[in-house]
Amino acid sequence: MTDLTKLTAVEIAGLVASGETSAVEVTQAHLDRIGAVDDRVHAFLHVDTEGALAAARSVDERRAAGEELGPLAGVPVAVKDVLTTKGVPTTVGSKILEGWRPPYDSTIVERLRAAGTVMLGKTNMDEFAMGSSTEYSAYGPTRNPWDTDRIPGGSGGGSAAALAAYEAPLSIGSDTGGSIRQPGAVTGTVGAKPTYGGTSRYGLVAFSSSLDTPGPCARTVLDAALLHEAIGGHDPRDSTSIPAPVPDVVAAARRGATGDLTGVKLGVVTEFTGEGAEPGVMAAFRESAEALAKLGAEIVEISCPHFKYALPAYYLIAPSECSSNLARFDGVRFGLRVGDDGNRSLEEVMSMTREAGFGPEVKRRIMIGTYALSSGYYDAYYGQAQKVRTLITRDFTSAFEQVDALISPTTPFVAFPIGSRTADPYQMYLADLFTIPTNLYGGPAISVPCGLSEGLPVGFQIMAPTMADDRMYRVAAALESAVGTLTPPTL
Structure with a gap:
């Protein structure tokens, strides 16, 4: 009997469309799998069993009635807990x-x-999407299925x-700075950041409004394109x-799968192939670049000096925007409220709520951002960072006048052990060294x-215009x- 959980989204959708299986059967198989392994992985913060099965039944009923459904109808999907879901808990990984x-x-x-997909539940994340390892979740870390003593990336x-x-x-x-791509890299999955x-x-709970970009995650490129x-x-x-x-990403994925890249010119970012990346990461990257060359792509070196x-520019811009966005979490209108015993002022209640509700990494970034935006420091910090952002954008513009796309390793290292970098924020931030430029550019x-x-x-x-x-x-x-x-490996 086919293990429905090991199939791609395309395969699942095909079985449901043909009537060989039902959306309910597919959904139940995935709910059973979550029940069997998630105590070791902790990928989910909330599993919506009732809602998922109801959505699956609806797909089956609509198909039985002859209704034409989309290419992903009946396919289960997990949603990062940063997106609001009516009637379903949305915590953004925070106690607040x-x-x-x-x-x-x-x-x-x-x-x-x-689209007829079936939402299984909400997935764990670094609090307010601030982190590179999912260790900063207020509800405990998620573990990498490849090695449950290691991180699965973040946020x-x-x-x-x-x-x-x-x-x-x-x-x-x-x-925002690599929170789809970096987890994809260290878990062996596909993660795409759209333009x-x-x-x-x-409905995306804001961290950094000029950077935040929702996007698809999957086990294959075609599945990611269909979700996109x-x-x-x-x-x-x-x-x-x-x-x-949306550009025709599905047709592009199908075309790419034929293995012909004749006429495509790819630029290796020289600044990302020197010091900083582990030797094993660079070896895998170079072998893959050679594989693309064998498919007909022209590979050249491209310098993006900024x-x-x-x-450093990102860690001024993003905290500055988070300092503004997170001001709404004050314990007054929604969420956690601490110290409201009738004897304290509003300011005291707000202070106590934020002290109890925000974790250490969120507090760190709020303080950095508030300082960078403060009178007398705005031009020296936030203003300068925005100028650097412009220079990085110019680097991309110049590069794309010479090549069709840029390539690099996604992250400088493989998944590191849980707890090994939490004491050193800078070492943690280095996980996003190769992903951040694209966010600053917007591509x-x-x-x-x-x-x-x-x-x-x-x-x-792979980075594109x-x-x-x-x-x-x-x-x-x-x-x-x-x-x-x-x-x-099998869990």
Whole structure:
């Protein structure tokens, strides 16, 4: 009998469409898998068993009635707990929103429901998406299915781990500085950051409004493209949403899977291939670049001199925006409230609520951001960081005049042991060294598995110009056709 949890989203959708299995059977198989392994992985913060089975029954009933459904109908999906879900807890990995059940769905969730996917539940994450290891969740760390003593990446480690543990065939993440791609890299899965504004931020609990980008996570490039197509496109409720259709990412993925990259020119970012990356990571990256060359791609070196300043610029811009965005969590209107005994002032209640509700990494970034925006320091810190952001954008613009896409390792190292970097924030921040420039620029990027180092997955990053998301999917699918997918050890 076929193990439904080991199938791709495309395979599941095909079985449901043909009537060989039902959406309810598929959903139950994944719920059973979560029940069997999630105590060791902790990918989920909330499993919506009742809601998932009801959604699956609805798909089966609509299909039985002859209704034409989308290409992902009946396929289960896990959703990062940063997106609001009507009536389903949304905590953003923080105690300050523990138990909060939003009164509305985010646009991404609305589109998932409209596509006929079945939402299994909400996945674990670093608190307010601030972290690179999912160790900063207020509800405990998620573990990497490849080695449960190691991190699954962050901030969206739960979404990536759910895929690698076969708890879900699809998941949704959000990428502010690499939070989709970096977990994808260290769990051997596919993670795509769309063009900023190509997916809606309506209902996404904001960390850094000029950087946050929801996107698809999957075990194959085609599955990711289908999910991207389902959730992308203009949303009038999001003022930063691009009023243009999603590029044809599915056709691009199918074309790439043929393994022909004739006429495609790829630039290796020289600043990301020197010191900083582990030898095993660089070896896997170089072998994969050679595989792309054998498929017809021209590989050249491209220098992006300002990329080396991306990390410090990001850690001024993102905390500054979080300092502003997180001011709404005050214990007055929703969420946690501490110290409201009738004898304390509003200011005291707000202070006590934030002290109890926010974790140490969130407090650290709020303080950095508040300082960077303060009178007398704004121009020296935040203003300078924005100038660096402009220089990085110019580097991308110049590079894309010479090549079709840029390539690099996704992250400098493989998954590290849980607890090994929490005492040193800078070492933790280095996990996003290669992913941050794309967020500052606003273009799309994808991480695809490209081999192993020390028995652990390595990610290959493809960066494309804004609104050229299809280009990265073509290259990613071609690489996947050449090197294959990775199979995690059995839990």
